[in-house]
Amino acid sequence: MAASNADFFLVRKEQSFIKASIVSKYFWVWAKVMANRVEEFYYVDLFSGQGKYEDGSESTPLLIIKNAISDPLIRTKLRVFFNDENSEYIAKLKSEIEALAGIESLKYPIVYSNKDVFDISLSEVYPNGNIKPTLLFVDPFGYNGLQLDFFKVIKSWGSEVIFFFNYKRINMAISNPVFNKNMKRLFGDDLFNQLAEFLDESTPNVEDREEKVTETICQRISSIDEKIIRPLHYRFRDERGTRTIHHLFFATKHELGYAKMKEIMMGMSSEQQEGVGMMEFNKLTEHQPRLLPDFSIPVLKKLLLEKFAGTSHTVEQIYFIHNIGKPYIEKNYKEALRQLEASKQISCEPPRSKRRSIKGIATMADSVIITFFKL
Structure with missing residues (x-):
C-alpha cells in the first residue's frame, strides 16, 4: 500500500467493518472444513495493512489470526502469509500479531513479506512451489494490485479467492486510453477490447455499464479454471446511496463454499425483503428504503x-x-x-x-x- 494512502487507517469506516466481517466469517467456515480434511492449508493476504486503525479497531488480519488461535485444530494446520509493500505497515502488523494472547499456540510461524505484489512468486509462499488449499485475500487500493496470475492458486483443490474490486476507479480508467495497458492486464486483451467496444458503441446507462463491467470481471476470473462457479459479488454504495464504489468478489469451484459465502453476504446486507437480501451495503437505505427488485x-x-x-x-x-x-x-x-x-x-x-x-x-x-x- 502506498504511503499516500496512510490516512486510510485513521478511522475504520463502516464499509471496512462489513468487508472484514465477511472475510473473517468465511475464513472461519472454510478453515473448519480444511482442518478436518487436510494436514496443511494457507491463508494468504497480499495487501495486509497495519493490523489496526488509529482508533483501535482491528482490521482483517487480526480477526483472522484470532479466529485461528481460538481453534485447537486450525492453529496446528494453518500457514499464514502476510504481505504489504509499505514497510511501516507490515512492521506494525507483525507487532500487533505478536502481542496477541495465545499467538505462540500457532504451529507454523507467520511469514511476513514487504514487496510489490508483482514481485511475489508462488515459491515464496509455498515451500517447493507445492500449492496447498488456500484462501487468498486481495485488497488493493486501486487496480494494479489485482494480480490475476496469482489467482491461479484456485486451480488447487480447496482453494478460493476473495478480492476487493475498486469499481469507481476501474470504471473511470476503462474509458481512458492512458490506462489501457493496466486495464488489459486486469481484464485480458480480448475481454477488455470487447468491454471497451460495448461501452463505446452502446453508451449504456449507469446500471447497465456496471453490470457489463462486473460480468466481464466474472468472465475473466472464470477463465482461470472452467470449474469455477460464476463469482459472487457484494456491492458497496457511496454515501448518497446512488453510485457503486466497490465490489467484494468471491470465487470458488465448490458449490458448498458458494452457498456458505452467499449466506454470509446476505446476512451482511443492508436491505432485506421477506428474508431475501440484496448482497449490498447501502447506508442510505437505513433511513430511506428503496424500491427493490422483486426477489420475494x-x-x-x-x-x-x-x-x-x-x-x-x-x-x-x-x-x-x-x-x-x-x-x-x-x-x-x-x-x-x-x-x-x-x-x-x-x-x-x-x-x-x-x-x-x-x-x-x-x-x-x-x-x-x-x-x-x-x-
Whole structure:
C-alpha cells in the first residue's frame, strides 16, 4: 500500500467493518472444513495493512489470526502469509500479531513479506512451489494490485479467492486510453477490447455499464479454471446511496463454499425483503428504503414450479441445482417449499404429518424428497 494512502487507517469506516466481517466469517467456515480434511492449508493476504486503525479497531488480519488461535485444530494446520509493500505497515502488523494472547499456540510461524505484489512468486509462499488449499485475500487500493496470475492458486483443490474490486476507479480508467495497458492486464486483451467496444458503441446507462463491467470481471476470473462457479459479488454504495464504489468478489469451484459465502453476504446486507437480501451495503437505505427488485418468496415459488415441473429431487438437490446466480439462500428455498406443500402444489416424502415440527411448523430436511406436479 502506498504511503499516500496512510490516512486510510485513521478511522475504520463502516464499509471496512462489513468487508472484514465477511472475510473473517468465511475464513472461519472454510478453515473448519480444511482442518478436518487436510494436514496443511494457507491463508494468504497480499495487501495486509497495519493490523489496526488509529482508533483501535482491528482490521482483517487480526480477526483472522484470532479466529485461528481460538481453534485447537486450525492453529496446528494453518500457514499464514502476510504481505504489504509499505514497510511501516507490515512492521506494525507483525507487532500487533505478536502481542496477541495465545499467538505462540500457532504451529507454523507467520511469514511476513514487504514487496510489490508483482514481485511475489508462488515459491515464496509455498515451500517447493507445492500449492496447498488456500484462501487468498486481495485488497488493493486501486487496480494494479489485482494480480490475476496469482489467482491461479484456485486451480488447487480447496482453494478460493476473495478480492476487493475498486469499481469507481476501474470504471473511470476503462474509458481512458492512458490506462489501457493496466486495464488489459486486469481484464485480458480480448475481454477488455470487447468491454471497451460495448461501452463505446452502446453508451449504456449507469446500471447497465456496471453490470457489463462486473460480468466481464466474472468472465475473466472464470477463465482461470472452467470449474469455477460464476463469482459472487457484494456491492458497496457511496454515501448518497446512488453510485457503486466497490465490489467484494468471491470465487470458488465448490458449490458448498458458494452457498456458505452467499449466506454470509446476505446476512451482511443492508436491505432485506421477506428474508431475501440484496448482497449490498447501502447506508442510505437505513433511513430511506428503496424500491427493490422483486426477489420475494412468491417469485421463488413460481421459479421452482416452472424449473422442476414433473420431476422429483431432494431438498438439497433442488437448492444446489437452482441457487447459482440467484439471490436466495437455503432457508429461502425451504420456506418456499413449505409454502408449496401447504398449498398442495408439490408432494413431499415423508409428508408434513410425519416430519418433526418446531413451534408447529414442519421442518424441511435436506433429505426430504420433493415431487413437483406437471404444469
